[in-house]
Amino acid sequence: MRIPDQEQAIAARRVVSAIFFMCGSFIGLWASRIPDIKSATGLSEGGFGVLLLVMASGAFVAFPFTGVLIDRLGAAPVSKALAVATVVSFVLVGLAPTTYVLALTLFFAGFSFGALDVSMNGWGTEVEKVRARPIMSSFHGLFSLGAGVAAAAGSLAIEFGLSVTQHFSAWSLATVPFLFWFWWQSWPKMDSVSETGTKAPLFALPKGALVLAGLVALVAALGEGAVTDWAALFQIEELGYSEAIAPTAFTVFSIAMVVMRLTGDAVVARFGPVRVARISGVVAFFGCLLLVSGINIWSVWAGCFVMGLGYAVLFPLAMSRAAADPHMSKGPALAAVATLGYGAFLLGPPLLGFIGEVWSLRASFGAVALLTLLIPFLAGTLQVKS
Numbered sequence: 001m002r003i004p005d006q007e008q009a010i011a012a013r014r015v016v017s018a019i020f021f022m023c024g025s026f027i028g029l030w031a032s033r034i035p036d037i038k039s040a041t042g043l044s045e046g047g048f049g050v051l052l053l054v055m056a057s058g059a060f061v062a063f064p065f066t067g068v069l070i071d072r073l074g075a076a077p078v079s080k081a082l083a084v085a086t087v088v089s090f091v092l093v094g095l096a097p098t099t100y101v102l103a104l105t106l107f108f109a110g111f112s113f114g115a116l117d118v119s120m121n122g123w124g125t126e127v128e129k130v131r132a133r134p135i136m137s138s139f140h141g142l143f144s145l146g147a148g149v150a151a152a153a154g155s156l157a158i159e160f161g162l163s164v165t166q167h168f169s170a171w172s173l174a175t176v177p178f179l180f181w182f183w184w185q186s187w188p189k190m191d192s193v194s195e196t197g198t199k200a201p202l203f204a205l206p207k208g209a210l211v212l213a214g215l216v217a218l219v220a221a222l223g224e225g226a227v228t229d230w231a232a233l234f235q236i237e238e239l240g241y242s243e244a245i246a247p248t249a250f251t252v253f254s255i256a257m258v259v260m261r262l263t264g265d266a267v268v269a270r271f272g273p274v275r276v277a278r279i280s281g282v283v284a285f286f287g288c289l290l291l292v293s294g295i296n297i298w299s300v301w302a303g304c305f306v307m308g309l310g311y312a313v314l315f316p317l318a319m320s321r322a323a324a325d326p327h328m329s330k331g332p333a334l335a336a337v338a339t340l341g342y343g344a345f346l347l348g349p350p351l352l353g354f355i356g357e358v359w360s361l362r363a364s365f366g367a368v369a370l371l372t373l374l375i376p377f378l379a380g381t382l383q384v385k386s
Contacts, residue, residue, distance in 0.1 A: 024146030032154020049353025059114025067335030074189030075122035085112035094168025125323035141261025148254030217341025220314035229349035256308025281375025284310025288369030
């Protein structure tokens with residue numbers, strides 16, 4: 001195994017940062033047009049939840065295979081290929097002419113996006129290891145920045161009357177120069193065998209404390225997914241706000257995520273992952289309460305902002321913990337935590353949609369608030385063993 005030098009690590013950090021930004025931008029793109037897509041399909045909350053479930057199933061299929069590919073081929077080449085697949089998948093989502101075709105394209109989008117999430121985190125942990133200091137939070141900060149920028153651009157696209165097809169195609173075309181840049185970056189395959197000297201099987205399950213670390217990622221990702229997929233509809237359908245301003249909730253959420261994640265590495269280095277995670281869980285809970293109250297538009301946006309501050313560093317901490325696990329090789333360990341964590345980002349919103357149809361979307365966000373109370377009790381499992 002050849003260890004990259006610091007110059008390579010600095011260059012790779014720029015590329016990985018760009019991949020995180022691009023990946024996040026597609027989340028913002030998707031979130032900004034969910035009301036239009038739901039309206040075009042004519043589906044209820046439950047029916048649209050099924051579509052989201054199809055997207056989630058694509059990611060779940062992708063996770064274990066991606067972990068094995070990272071071990072065999074390396075995180076860098078897998079990330080490069082999946083970046084291309086993700087761009088193509090969202091073009092196809094925008095072009096889908098019927099609900100059935102949309103379901104197929106959403107499965108492909110979930111597969112490629114979920115796989116890219118695992119591989120880019122794997123590449124990011126390799127760069128973090130070479131740099132020998134916490135940097136994962138900053139990567140996720142750029143993910144959130146991309147999501148916020150794309151959500152804000154989505155509001156403009158709606159104002160200017162762009163169709164979903166036009167919007168998705170134009171945004172995807174703008175990423176093509178970055179795809180070429182990704183391919184030019186060289187990065188060697190790094191060793192991913194655990195301290196036990198064995199490689200994990202295809203469908204490896206997390207072990208020991210890694211299970212609880214995965215649950216932290218699950219709760220944090222569920223909260224993030226709830227805001228992404230349902231905050232706009234909550235404002236429109238239950239609070240009566242206009243479609244044009246509804247994406248603002250996700251934008252302010254993303255701004256908070258960016259602010260906290262870009263400063264999160266220094267905060268974690270100063271106070272440690274356990275203390276930061278415990279405080280973050282409490283902050284996220286109170287943000288959920290503000291959102292659920294729905295007193296006025298300002299309380300909703302303030303709730304989303306506080307939720308963003310609370311959830312921001314939890315998923316990066318869980319992924320760093322997975323990459324450092326002494327009992328599993330890196331690829332399957334990342335995939336296992338992603339299955340629990342990032343899987344909740346995709347699987348959770350459909351379940352929240354079913355709750356919304358039976359009771360209300362307010363009840364859905366209330367359920368998220370209750371689950372968030374678990375984070376302070378699980379935070380101790382995020383300590384990375386040296």
